């Protein structure tokens with residue numbers, strides 16, 4: 001009769017450690033990729049916008065997919081479409097006049113105020129300056145209040 005392998009306590013613990021290390025390696029690799037990726041981050045804090053903005057326009061996307069501008073009766077404002085929950089890029093739903101985060105479903109109103117989902121803070125508003133040539137320069141590193149206009 002063949003001898004059955006013996007499952008000693010040491011052998012079971014060794015197998016458990018191998019499993020833990022393998023699972024950790026599988027988890028850590030995508031996490032490191034995400035944390036080191038520059039793909040969805042703003043490359044430069046300055047974004048130019050040189051198209052005309054009519055009064056009471058809807059949000060207009062700039063050359064940077066996360067930076068949007070709009071003009072109302074008080075002036076020009078800029079918004080960064082980065083979810084205040086965990087940083088995903090939010091999408092503007094023009095027909096609903098809402099911003100939707102695809103990651104965990106936060107919804108913001110047209111002005112970027114959270115109305116549902118896990119996000120609690122409004123989408124960040126950032127400074128806008130008028131350049132001598134009439135175009136706009138948006139400084140995404142300088143946050144401003146929602147009431148601030150150029």
Ligand code: FES
Nearest residue numbers: 083085086101104
């Ligand atoms: S990152 Fe937008 S809801 Fe979580």
